[in-house]
Amino acid sequence: MHEVFTQPWVDAWADEIARSQEYRQAAASWEGPLALALTDADGGVARAVRLDLWHGSCRDARALAGDDIAPALDATDYVLQADLATWRRVLAGELEPIFGLMSGKLKLTRGQLPKLLPYVTASKELVAAAGRVPSRFPHDD
Amino acid sequence: MADSPTVSPDSPSPAMSEPAAAREFRTLDSRGLDHRLPPMRLWHKAKKIGIWDPQAIDFSQDRAHWQRLSPLEQRVILHQTSLFQAGEESVTLDLLPLIQAIAGEGRLEEEMFLTSFLWEEAKHVEAFDRFLTEVVVDRTDLAAFQGPCYEQIFHHELPTALGALRDDPSPSAQAAASVTYNMIVEGVLAETGYHAYAKMLQENGILPGMQTVVGHLKSDEARHLAYGVFLLSRLVAEHGDDLWQVVEARMQELLPLALGVVQELFAEYPDPPFGLDVDEFVLFASMQFQRRFQRIEKARSQTLDEIYRLDDEQREVAA
Numbered sequence: 001m002h003e004v005f006t007q008p009w010v011d012a013w014a015d016e017i018a019r020s021q022e023y024r025q026a027a028a029s030w031e032g033p034l035a036l037a038l039t040d041a042d043g044g045v046a047r048a049v050r051l052d053l054w055h056g057s058c059r060d061a062r063a064l065a066g067d068d069i070a071p072a073l074d075a076t077d078y079v080l081q082a083d084l085a086t087w088r089r090v091l092a093g094e095l096e097p098i099f100g101l102m103s104g105k106l107k108l109t110r111g112q113l114p115k116l117l118p119y120v121t122a123s124k125e126l127v128a129a130a131g132r133v134p135s136r137f138p139h140d141d
Numbered sequence: 142m143a144d145s146p147t148v149s150p151d152s153p154s155p156a157m158s159e160p161a162a163a164r165e166f167r168t169l170d171s172r173g174l175d176h177r178l179p180p181m182r183l184w185h186k187a188k189k190i191g192i193w194d195p196q197a198i199d200f201s202q203d204r205a206h207w208q209r210l211s212p213l214e215q216r217v218i219l220h221q222t223s224l225f226q227a228g229e230e231s232v233t234l235d236l237l238p239l240i241q242a243i244a245g246e247g248r249l250e251e252e253m254f255l256t257s258f259l260w261e262e263a264k265h266v267e268a269f270d271r272f273l274t275e276v277v278v279d280r281t282d283l284a285a286f287q288g289p290c291y292e293q294i295f296h297h298e299l300p301t302a303l304g305a306l307r308d309d310p311s312p313s314a315q316a317a318a319s320v321t322y323n324m325i326v327e328g329v330l331a332e333t334g335y336h337a338y339a340k341m342l343q344e345n346g347i348l349p350g351m352q353t354v355v356g357h358l359k360s361d362e363a364r365h366l367a368y369g370v371f372l373l374s375r376l377v378a379e380h381g382d383d384l385w386q387v388v389e390a391r392m393q394e395l396l397p398l399a400l401g402v403v404q405e406l407f408a409e410y411p412d413p414p415f416g417l418d419v420d421e422f423v424l425f426a427s428m429q430f431q432r433r434f435q436r437i438e439k440a441r442s443q444t445l446d447e448i449y450r451l452d453d454e455q456r457e458v459a460a
Binding site: 095096098099101102103104112113115117118120 | 392393396397400401403404419420422423424426427430431434435
């Protein structure tokens, strides 16, 4: 069991992505890094994870904290940001990423929404892979 | 004179042989019509600004413009127009069960507005039919423009969700039907499509008759959407989070299909004419969808009275 947005958790997520044939097919033409950012109490970013995604595989996966967050997110094509309650729903499969973006539950703080639309299935499979990682959330104890 | 069955004024028809339940007519007692209700305000607007006649549209210049367009330009306009026309035919055919469900609950003001709603959808069908008959003329293979996502919505999701109300007019079924009809078909597809279509015609200075039609359509659809936001807000305020979950789940189910329709359209035109831009479609649809979604979600913490007394300014924002 790994706490979300930590290095062991994102490592386990990358392993699940590597095992997902569905993701590999759906994201065959995807090129570029994507990050999930966790909103803090002041609306900034408390933690983030960055995935370097390329043609259906994950080339690198990193958890970001502190001073590493801003420069890493600046070098990321797509950044999706939300509070913990929203990420909990996304990772549980209750809130699909594209619907989350269209409804305003998820914020796209970097990148263009229209460019994500061909990857609706890929985004579902990416989240499904995260959902298979035994996870716990801060304050769950 | 041919013989006909003798019917005495006193002999009940078969339909009247059962004892009639006592019925109250609210317009005969102190209640009367509540003109402050949002659907009643929309009804008054519909009577004032929704009375255009498709037969009065002047398509004479449109025919000349059409003949001067390139084959690619004609195809792009025909593609969009045929999707609009099939969509308008669908919503005209499919709306009645919702009206019947609302009428069955005795919501007179809402039913009154819905009569204008259906009448306007029928006029939209007539307007596009005139354009196709008098301007385009050749109507061969128009159905071929429908892609898989479009077919799933208009051949299956819409008629199924609305038709289900005949047997199950429950609040949950009404919510699923309204999300399908108002939020997805009208709110994402029609409104976004008409916005882009109108902009394309205006910026290129073509088809003035159709520009007039689309101006009317946008105005009519704004009232329909305002009713949809009202209906879903009322249902959420009345029935709480269980109903909200139906609304959100149905939106999640259908939104990818609606966005798929936009992608299907643009996939056929790698270099679209008229300055059409898929990004503009998607961003407009997203902005409008988000506004309405948040308005309906707000109803989770509102009373029914607050929904009924929404002031004009708030209602305009919601629509």
